[in-house]
Amino acid sequence: MAEANQLSSASAWLNQREPRAMGLGRSHLFTAVEAGLDPLVLVFSLWALAFYYEGAVRPAYLILSVIVFSLTFPGSAQLRLPVWKVLFKIAFHWIWIAGLLLLTGYVTEYFHKFSMAVLVHWLWVAPLAQIGAHLALRAAAPQLLKLQGPPRGAVIVGMNEQGVSLAGHIAGSAYSGIDLKGFFDDRGEERRTAQDGQDGHRLVGKIDDLPAYVKQHRIQFIYLSLPMASRPRILQVLDGLKDTTASIYFVPDMFITDLIQGRSDTVCGVTVISVCDTPFRGVNGVLKRASDIVLSLLILMLILPVMAVIALMVKLDSPGPIIFKQRRYGLDGEEILVYKFRSMAVTEDGGTIRQASKNDMRVTRLGAILRKTSLDELPQFFNVLQGRMSIVGPRPHAVAHNEMYRSLIKGYMVRHKVRPGITGWAQVNGQRGETDTLDKMQSRIDCDLDYLRNWSLQLDFFIILKTIRLVFKDGAAY
Incomplete structure (x- = not known):
């Protein structure tokens, strides 16, 4: 369990949420300051640049300010985070916000309302101003704490x-x-x-x-x-x-x-407490699905030539279908068909399936390379577009393995509260490959449940970046 606790601590680093009330460990003053810090810095930096280049803040900039404030309020609490994590979060959020604004301005042809000099300079001035504001708050925090009186x-x-x-x-x-x-x-x-x-x-x-x-x-x-x-x-x-x-x-x-996405809610006017729920309710669900669709389309446009070459090589390497379809459990435990490039001489999908192991004779010559580099998983981006999978989430296991482990590991099926993913928090934390012992599978499930507890969009992007880095270095896949 010590190893599981370490993984749990690691999984929360990108999504360390602060309690909202002072009685729960937060000062009302710091809560208010951090809620308005990022939105106000972005707005005032835009106004300053508009005034510098145009001599006035025209109505177009005021409208843009309202949009930016709405998208960024309330700001996240970052006082207790290390500085490098603050820098990462600021960069991530600004890329997301700026990309959304630029895309909207391009589609609506609203760019002509603004000075290009203001927009270009705002792209780098805004995040630098945010960093400066957060560093200044850290420096002033001890004095602000004294202004509130004794603890x-x-x-x-x-x-x-x-x-x-x-x-x-x-x-x-x-x-x-x-x-x-x-x-x-x-x-x-x-x-x-x-x-x-x-x-x-x-x-x-x-x-x-x-x-x-x-x-x-x-x-x-x-x-x-x-x-x-x-x-x-x-x-x-x-x-x-x-x-x-x-x-x-x-x-x-x-x-x-053990709460999974614990929160208070109301049912027909009656207050209830969520004990086990999906993180993808309401806006979070829309953001998750939208990011899956956009990223999958972009990735497929880039990798289609690579997939065509792999398909031809699979066909020439050994007899059998190019695409291997296997039944897995998806959202809410419903069966789905998952696509992979065939990497074995067999296509097992029955009641008993043996996991791939080191020097497995069923793996083809090409299949060994595909599995080691995760290239066999590329067709699953079509599963994402179908809505069966997500880019990031708990990896789907074969139905036969699910039926075995759900009776051996407590909370195993909770991982199916979300769509399975092409990559996941377990995979980037060394829990990829053969699970030949119950402890290994338990560690993987612990990571999956940590992901459900601590999900955030930036955690998804962090996992994607870490997956790319591990593709050519991971020796755990057979």
Whole structure:
């Protein structure tokens, strides 16, 4: 599980979301500043260039400003990210926004409304201004934190694994504005240490002491990290806190319910909590599908000559069909047909399928090269256009393998909440090739579930770039 945790940490690096409220580890001031920083910098840089080159900000620039602000607000929280990650995110988002604006201006013939000098200079001034603004915010952050007054007191009820994890995150956040006083727990020290394996955290008192402590020390944030099964105890704690003004938050018991895209929602006016859901709802689904279609069309236009040569070589290399069609599980566990250039002398698609292994005699001479370089996967871009697959997502397994592993690995079928991908987070993290042990498949599934938890469009592009780099260096495929 240590290896799985490392993969989980790595998968979140491009999509580190900050909680939205101060009580959850964010300052209202920093939340507001970061929400408006990027949109305002882009707008003001455009206005500055328009005024410099034309002497005024004409209505066309005001309309463009509204569009840019709408596309970029609210800005993402990046204070806690390393500088190089901030640079990557700024570059990625600006390429995306600028490309969309340029394409729209070309299609609508709206370019003639603007000075070409303004637009050309804005393409490089805007991202540089963003970088400068973020660096300036980092430099000013300590002073801004002092302007908010002393840190606000907080306590955690329940010294268990998720409570200790929350304490660690609060301690590691330089701009939370939270002063964690300690824990309240009814268990003795020996029992806590034996059960949770945690020590070194300050125990303030028993849970019954909580209301008096909160009032005496003016505690403003209380985090309830009690097990979900302790409903009577939770109600008792809440009842005791009714005479205080503290904000109270539940810490999800992630070790009972492992949330996949957890979020709040409403059903016919009733509030519900998402426990396991796809990340591709609403706008995210549109962005994901649009990026798949656009990229697939561009890639196919580039690789069609290569695919024609490969098809001819497959035909000449060994008898059999050029394209191998195999049943796989797709979105929501529905069966789909996936295309590949045939790389073996056999075309297995039955109830029992043996995975390719090192020095597998079924692999043809050409097939060994195709599999090692992933060129056998190129026809799957047609699967993407059909809507059966995505460019990035969990790799589809043969139906026979799915039926075997779904009973052996907990949460295996959750990976089918999204379309399978030509490449995925597991593949760029060394989980490509033969899964000859259950642990190897478990590691692959852990990566797939991490992708579902942490999806973002920039993570998809990062995986695509990393896939291209690994194509000629990966020795794990047979």
